[in-house]
Amino acid sequence: MKVKRQPVIWLQGAGCTGCSISIMNSVSPSIKNLLLDEVVPGSLLQLVFHPTLMAASGEVCIEVMLDAREKKEGSYILVMEGSIPTARGGIFGTVGEKKGEPVTILSRFVNLARGSLAIIAVGDCAAFGGIPAARPNPTGCKGAKDVLEHEKIDVPLINIPGCPPHPDWFVGTVAHILLYGLMSPDDLDELNRPKAFYGQLIHENCPRRPYFDEGKFARQLGEEGCLYELGCKGPFTYADCPLRHWNGGVNWVIGAGSPCLGCTEPSFPDIAGPFYKKISDWEKLKPPLK
Amino acid sequence: MEKVIIDPVTRIEGHLRVEVTLDGGRVKEARTSGTLFRGFEIILKGRDPRDASQITQRVCGVCPIAHATASVFALDQAFGLEDKIPSNARIIRNLILGSNLLQSNILHFYHLAGLDFVDLTRLARYEGENASLRTLREFLAGGNSSPFLPRYEGDYRLGDKANEELASHYLLALEVRRKAHEMLAIFGGKMPHNVGTVAGGVTENPTVDKISSFLWRVNEIRQFIDNVYLGDVMRIVEKYEDYLEMGASGCQFLSYGAFNLDRDAIDKTRGSRLYEQGLADPALKLKALEPERITEQVRNSWYENGTTNRHPSRADTVPSENKSGAYSWLKAPRYDGEPCEVGPLARLMVGYSWGHSPVQNLVEKSLAAMKLKLPALQSCLGRHLARALDAKLVADAMAEWVVELKPGDPVYVPYELPDEAEGMGLSEAPRGSVGHWIRIRRGVIDNYQLVVPTTWNASPRDDSNKPGPMEKALEGIKVKDSRNPLEVVRIIRSFDPCLACAVHFVTPKGRELKIFRIR
Ligand code: SF4
Ligand code: SF4
Numbered sequence: 001m002k003v004k005r006q007p008v009i010w011l012q013g014a015g016c017t018g019c020s021i022s023i024m025n026s027v028s029p030s031i032k033n034l035l036l037d038e039v040v041p042g043s044l045l046q047l048v049f050h051p052t053l054m055a056a057s058g059e060v061c062i063e064v065m066l067d068a069r070e071k072k073e074g075s076y077i078l079v080m081e082g083s084i085p086t087a088r089g090g091i092f093g094t095v096g097e098k099k100g101e102p103v104t105i106l107s108r109f110v111n112l113a114r115g116s117l118a119i120i121a122v123g124d125c126a127a128f129g130g131i132p133a134a135r136p137n138p139t140g141c142k143g144a145k146d147v148l149e150h151e152k153i154d155v156p157l158i159n160i161p162g163c164p165p166h167p168d169w170f171v172g173t174v175a176h177i178l179l180y181g182l183m184s185p186d187d188l189d190e191l192n193r194p195k196a197f198y199g200q201l202i203h204e205n206c207p208r209r210p211y212f213d214e215g216k217f218a219r220q221l222g223e224e225g226c227l228y229e230l231g232c233k234g235p236f237t238y239a240d241c242p243l244r245h246w247n248g249g250v251n252w253v254i255g256a257g258s259p260c261l262g263c264t265e266p267s268f269p270d271i272a273g274p275f276y277k278k279i280s281d282w283e284k285l286k287p288p289l290k
Numbered sequence: 291m292e293k294v295i296i297d298p299v300t301r302i303e304g305h306l307r308v309e310v311t312l313d314g315g316r317v318k319e320a321r322t323s324g325t326l327f328r329g330f331e332i333i334l335k336g337r338d339p340r341d342a343s344q345i346t347q348r349v350c351g352v353c354p355i356a357h358a359t360a361s362v363f364a365l366d367q368a369f370g371l372e373d374k375i376p377s378n379a380r381i382i383r384n385l386i387l388g389s390n391l392l393q394s395n396i397l398h399f400y401h402l403a404g405l406d407f408v409d410l411t412r413l414a415r416y417e418g419e420n421a422s423l424r425t426l427r428e429f430l431a432g433g434n435s436s437p438f439l440p441r442y443e444g445d446y447r448l449g450d451k452a453n454e455e456l457a458s459h460y461l462l463a464l465e466v467r468r469k470a471h472e473m474l475a476i477f478g479g480k481m482p483h484n485v486g487t488v489a490g491g492v493t494e495n496p497t498v499d500k501i502s503s504f505l506w507r508v509n510e511i512r513q514f515i516d517n518v519y520l521g522d523v524m525r526i527v528e529k530y531e532d533y534l535e536m537g538a539s540g541c542q543f544l545s546y547g548a549f550n551l552d553r554d555a556i557d558k559t560r561g562s563r564l565y566e567q568g569l570a571d572p573a574l575k576l577k578a579l580e581p582e583r584i585t586e587q588v589r590n591s592w593y594e595n596g597t598t599n600r601h602p603s604r605a606d607t608v609p610s611e612n613k614s615g616a617y618s619w620l621k622a623p624r625y626d627g628e629p630c631e632v633g634p635l636a637r638l639m640v641g642y643s644w645g646h647s648p649v650q651n652l653v654e655k656s657l658a659a660m661k662l663k664l665p666a667l668q669s670c671l672g673r674h675l676a677r678a679l680d681a682k683l684v685a686d687a688m689a690e691w692v693v694e695l696k697p698g699d700p701v702y703v704p705y706e707l708p709d710e711a712e713g714m715g716l717s718e719a720p721r722g723s724v725g726h727w728i729r730i731r732r733g734v735i736d737n738y739q740l741v742v743p744t745t746w747n748a749s750p751r752d753d754s755n756k757p758g759p760m761e762k763a764l765e766g767i768k769v770k771d772s773r774n775p776l777e778v779v780r781i782i783r784s785f786d787p788c789l790a791c792a793v794h795f796v797t798p799k800g801r802e803l804k805i806f807r808i809r
Contacts, residue, residue, distance in 0.1 A: 003432065005432075015351075016348050016349060016350050016351040016354070016482075017350070017351040017352055018348070018350075018351020018352075018354065018482035018483060019351065020351070021351045021352060021482050022351075022482055024397075024464065024467070024468065025468050025471050025472075025481070026468075027468070030464065030465060030468070031464050031468070032422070032461050032464050032465070035429075035437075036425050036426060036429045037425060037429075044429075044432075046436060047436055047437045048436045048437070049436070049437070050437050053401065053437050060440050060441070060442070061440075063440075064436065064440060092329075097295075130348075131333070131345065131348040132329075132333075134333045134345075135333070135336075136332065136333070137333075138329035138332045138333070139329055163348065163483060164351065164482050164483065220702060220704045221488060221490070221491070221493045221702045222491070222492075222493060222494075222495060222700065222701045222702040246475055246479070246480035246481075247471050247472045247474070247475035247480060247481055248468070248469075248472045248475075250472050250475045250476050250503070251475045251476060251478075251479050251480065251494075252479060252480055253479045253480055253485045255479065256475075256477070256478065256479030256480075256485055256486050256493055256494040257479075257486075257493035257494050257495065258479055258485035258486065258488070258493040261344060261485070263483075269341070269344070269345065273337060273338060273341045273344075273345075274337070274338030274340065274341055275338075275340070275341050275344055276338070276340045276341075276488075277338060
């Protein structure tokens, strides 16, 4: 059987590399499997460009990127990690140069997006702007969707938010594309997140929910009880952390006694913060929809 | 004269550009710069002080814990909790910090720096039985060589057997570093960006199942360090011996100290730690740390000269984008006016100079086993060796600490948020000393400053034109092939630079794109 190679270009913008590190924490398949093996029968990922993992440096690696842009036009998946600085033409973030001038992340993203089969925005930064776009957003950072709309680029976009996202959310999305093709609008919520992973509120599946219902609230960190009074953002945060657990299933945020920070939502971190203060403005936080 | 520009330098954290000037094949001058700015100090202003430990973790996904740690130390001090942190919390903070140090050092050696020495592509001709390597061979045979090709070509010296083993350990280490994060999440909740480390202590209570599960994991990683990691560094050392003589910075070594041991006070200048605090010159003469002597100089950075030479807690960031002669967005941190190298090597050198026995014993034993002398550590490969020893020292200690936890004892102290306060937090990231300074006014963050490891190591020239450690380490290096400047990237990566940290705390105003680049 001929093995299909799905080219992937992984661009890093204004982010912290935490999303990449999180994907490296994937258990089954492991990052080794993702790099080398058929992720699903008959399909390999071909990671053409990834700044943290690739062997090449400097011009050599920019050439690889541009080569893939040209030769694999219309067939590669663009993964965007990190936010896109747009203030003053995007001068706050550059990758490589062209004719002696640095090239902005913004223009790299736009150029690569135009030739891509689909875009996966990994992490809150790439999906919604995230931390770099936090008030007062000194570099004019934007999420992928805003930039695509502004540039009138009509390529399917899947958002995998989280700061960082759980590796399964990314791997599951990729597996879906390899097995069944691109996700249909029905598979995604109104924020372009796969419903399979972001379909329910943390609060709906939280093991501390009985405490909430009984009104037994923890008064300080480290205590038993619901963490609502200590700032938990579970009541408006969509993700399956309570069911999936993190890092090979050993623990998760509320499991470790911390309030949920709301990191899969566009309101992270400005409205979701202060993180350790009870939700005061339900209006802004977009109450549960479903 | 020839200019070699490497942009981006990959396999590091963040966006880095390096420019070296070659004269007769030797590096005459080197200039390093970051190419991304996010503005964390601006973003932190006006926020709830407690959010700092979450927001500053997002500075860097490779070493978020170091920021969480420095940040909660600064907050503890501001909230008046320094001597009130419960033992359990002190230990759990150490375990969380240590777990990430292990994952970071392993990731750095095998996955970030390793490909400068190991030739994965040669595995296309692999004939052995190792299943992972056969997968790698199939993968390469399918005409699929990314992300391992292209790369700088030339000087890859390992024999087939060593090369094969290191390649298989590249794959094995992917699993080991993942397990270090799983271990971290036992007490930290999740990783990257843990939620366990908070002002006032930690959020997670130790229970016996967590303790034993942690212990078994750390023991598994210790075995990897002892049986695989240390030996692999040695194999690289054997074949690339000349790199034990290249890449010394000649600067003094600085360590803020880390892993508080015997007391619950986390005062930055007292108390015993696994890693001592202080400065050691290359001849290992020791000085105690006085944090007031840290300043940041800006003569060669794009900031107003009037703001130069200030302590971080009184720092002001006034950009001066067209300042002539300036070439970096990094300020130049100095201690008593001198540049300092930070990182695992600096931690070992300072610990060694203290005569601190665990550090001294380990260094002496390891050097004797390899028939090396102490100065050999002060080099490109010496840094890799120091990083491996750093991992061993910390992992061995963690196995002892975890069983000191007392289930049922407190992990957190409550506190009132002050209206006005100041705090300083000093700790060690995998790649070196990290300091946070906070000022609280009207109950919110009024000023937050970070001086991070890569600002020390990748600093530009200072007010008296002394180059930073990385620039100095590159000076005089012979580059055999300027189109494949392996020597340069090997030395740069030996510092484990993290540019995400380094350049994000400035306010460039009105800087034009063409001026933004480094000339
Ligand atoms: S989403 Fe979070 S983890 Fe991912 S790059 Fe942004 S700050 Fe880092
Ligand atoms: S801890 Fe948070 S998510 Fe869980 S029940 Fe309480 S408020 Fe809801």
